[in-house]
Amino acid sequence: MAKDFPTRAENYSQWYNDLVIKADLAENSAVRGCMVIKPYGYAIWEKIQAVLDKKFKDTGHSNAYFPIFIPKSFFSKEASHVEGFAKECAIVTHYRLKSSPDGKGVVVDEDSKLEEELIVRPTSETIIWDTYKNWIKSYRDLPILINQWANVVRWEMRTRLFLRTTEFLWQEGHTAHATREEAIKESETMLNVYADFAENWMSIPVIKGTKSPAERFAGAIETYAIEALMQDGKALQAGTSHFLGQNFAKAFDVKYLNKENQLEYVWATSWGVSTRLMGALIMSHSDDHGLVLPPKLAPIQVAIVPVFKNAEQLAQISETVIPIKKALEAKGISVNYDDRETYKPGWKFSEYEFKGVPVRLTIGPRDIEHGTVEIARRDTLEKEVLQLTDIENKVIHLLDQIQKNLYDRALSFREDNTFRVDTWDEFKKILDDRGGFISAHWDGTSETEEKIKEETKATIRVIPINNAVEKGKCIYSGKPSGQRVIFARAY
RNA sequence: CGGGAUGUAGCGCAGUUGGCUAGCGCACCACGUUCGGGACGUGGGGGUCGGAAGUUCGAGUCUUCUCAUCCCGACCA
Numbered sequence: 001m002a003k004d005f006p007t008r009a010e011n012y013s014q015w016y017n018d019l020v021i022k023a024d025l026a027e028n029s030a031v032r033g034c035m036v037i038k039p040y041g042y043a044i045w046e047k048i049q050a051v052l053d054k055k056f057k058d059t060g061h062s063n064a065y066f067p068i069f070i071p072k073s074f075f076s077k078e079a080s081h082v083e084g085f086a087k088e089c090a091i092v093t094h095y096r097l098k099s100s101p102d103g104k105g106v107v108v109d110e111d112s113k114l115e116e117e118l119i120v121r122p123t124s125e126t127i128i129w130d131t132y133k134n135w136i137k138s139y140r141d142l143p144i145l146i147n148q149w150a151n152v153v154r155w156e157m158r159t160r161l162f163l164r165t166t167e168f169l170w171q172e173g174h175t176a177h178a179t180r181e182e183a184i185k186e187s188e189t190m191l192n193v194y195a196d197f198a199e200n201w202m203s204i205p206v207i208k209g210t211k212s213p214a215e216r217f218a219g220a221i222e223t224y225a226i227e228a229l230m231q232d233g234k235a236l237q238a239g240t241s242h243f244l245g246q247n248f249a250k251a252f253d254v255k256y257l258n259k260e261n262q263l264e265y266v267w268a269t270s271w272g273v274s275t276r277l278m279g280a281l282i283m284s285h286s287d288d289h290g291l292v293l294p295p296k297l298a299p300i301q302v303a304i305v306p307v308f309k310n311a312e313q314l315a316q317i318s319e320t321v322i323p324i325k326k327a328l329e330a331k332g333i334s335v336n337y338d339d340r341e342t343y344k345p346g347w348k349f350s351e352y353e354f355k356g357v358p359v360r361l362t363i364g365p366r367d368i369e370h371g372t373v374e375i376a377r378r379d380t381l382e383k384e385v386l387q388l389t390d391i392e393n394k395v396i397h398l399l400d401q402i403q404k405n406l407y408d409r410a411l412s413f414r415e416d417n418t419f420r421v422d423t424w425d426e427f428k429k430i431l432d433d434r435g436g437f438i439s440a441h442w443d444g445t446s447e448t449e450e451k452i453k454e455e456t457k458a459t460i461r462v463i464p465i466n467n468a469v470e471k472g473k474c475i476y477s478g479k480p481s482g483q484r485v486i487f488a489r490a491y
Numbered sequence: 492c493g494g495g496a497u498g499u500a501g502c503g504c505a506g507u508u509g510g511c512u513a514g515c516g517c518a519c520c521a522c523g524u525u526c527g528g529g530a531c532g533u534g535g536g537g538g539u540c541g542g543a544a545g546u547u548c549g550a551g552u553c554u555u556c557u558c559a560u561c562c563c564g565a566c567c568a
């Protein structure tokens with residue numbers, strides 16, 4: 001057997017890397033910092049996509065698709081945007097290969113140099129706004145509410161599976177509005193969509209808030225984010241929604257004629273979540289036995305494992321199981337009846353635990369005799385023997401319970417690891433001893449934020465929305481502050 | 492790009508001061524017994540020891556160069 005599941009606390013990253021491979025989710029590919037997402041992992045992503053896609057459509061958005069390549073000149077049009085992404089771009093400079101003169105392999109054909117280099121999109125604001133310019137003439141053309149499911153490439157110095165890969169999958173929404181108020185409302189709406197998804201589907205409690213200027217998206221006026229706390233005490237930004245003001249409209253000259261026949265620049269938002277969500281899922285709920293998935297996102301919600309010695313026994317068990325499977329499926333539950341003869345029950349139990357399948361039913365000769373079934377839940381690892389009568393509803397009820405329990409568990413973890421701190425010594429001590437969210441006063445300046453980051457590696461994760469007004473003194477500078485903000489070390 | 496570590500079978504690893512045919516566990520294949528928490532026995536298949544050059548009678552082991560991966564920083568969703 002390969003290495004046993006590592007104990008979690010010792011080295012979270014190592015555990016995490018082992019976990020995702022063991023749980024059959026992803027592995028590093030031959031390409032630097034990119035990931036191969038295996039079928040089971042991709043099935044989780046497809047679930048995430050399906051739910052979000054519906055939410056986007058329910059809020060009036062449509063899907064569209066824009067090119068993966070962006071002419072270099074587009075980038076220079078919005079100053080802070082280019083500054084934010086310049087250091088992490090993959091650039092296409094040539095379009096042809098030729099046989100190597102030494103006969104070994106191929107080399108770049110220098111004659112095929114592009115006149116203007118193409119950037120592999122790190123995000124699509126520029127090419128989309130260049131397109132919107134042609135779509136928007138009148139107030140009647142607004143709003144434009146578009147989402148794109150795509151891959152993007154950011155050549156980060158350091159990669160980390162799921163959390164920061166060179167290529168990642170995401171969705172990016174790009175909207176155009178006639179008024180500032182409408183655009184702000186849009187970014188807030190999408191923030192709420194993300195928060196709802198995180199909490200009610202992923203069972204991950206999040207703090208909604210705005211980012212400090214230092215953490216803001218390149219080119220945004222305001223960045224809204226949902227911030228989650230992982231089991232190792234580090235914060236993870238799980239989704240962002242940006243109010244872009246008129247920055248991109250001005251950079252790409254996108255104007256419309258209003259009802260008064262006056263030309264005005266349009267107002268913009270963009271918002272996105274990525275395969276990082278899968279990292280959040282893994283790091284929020286998993287335990288030393290493997291992945292733990294919230295039922296609403298689990299590709300397999302119920303696994304049924306028959307215990308049998310021979311074909312006759314299996315046939316007998318199947319007679320009982322197949323109607324149960326059908327009844328569950330009729331209620332929208334995904335069921336995997338694992339009647340493979342090539343693996344034994346114990347092996348299957350472990351496998352479904354690795355994969356985080358929320359509910360497992362086990363049926364053997366003993367159960368056939370008594371009209372019972374063993375039901376095991378992944379979140380608590382508890383097992384129970386139940387009567388078969390009305391088993392579908394019992395299972396559905398349990399799935400709901402697990403969904404809720406995972407959220408409650410994650411929430412109480414976050415509460416236990418959120419600290420109101422008023423002294424600098426305590427601030428540093430908590431960060432070093434246990435991590436977590438620290439709610440503390442901040443004087444509102446970037447200088448202070450930068451100093452705190454230098455000294456502790458902690459950053460301001462969010463300024464919570466609807467934050468309580470509270471007079472206090474900045475944890476670092478001692479200057480007056482009007483509210484507490486959330487600090488943490490982050491991924 | 493700095494600091495540290497590691498590259499030996501699909502995975503995880505051992506391999507002594509250079510020495511004989513390169514090993515172990517898991518996985519894989521065959522047969523048998525098993526099957527309610529990753530079964531066991533017997534037999535079997537699988538290796539450019541990351542790559543290149545060098546030292547040597549002889550290199551997985553020593554030297555130089557190189558490539559890759561991981562961890563810690565800088566950068567970031």
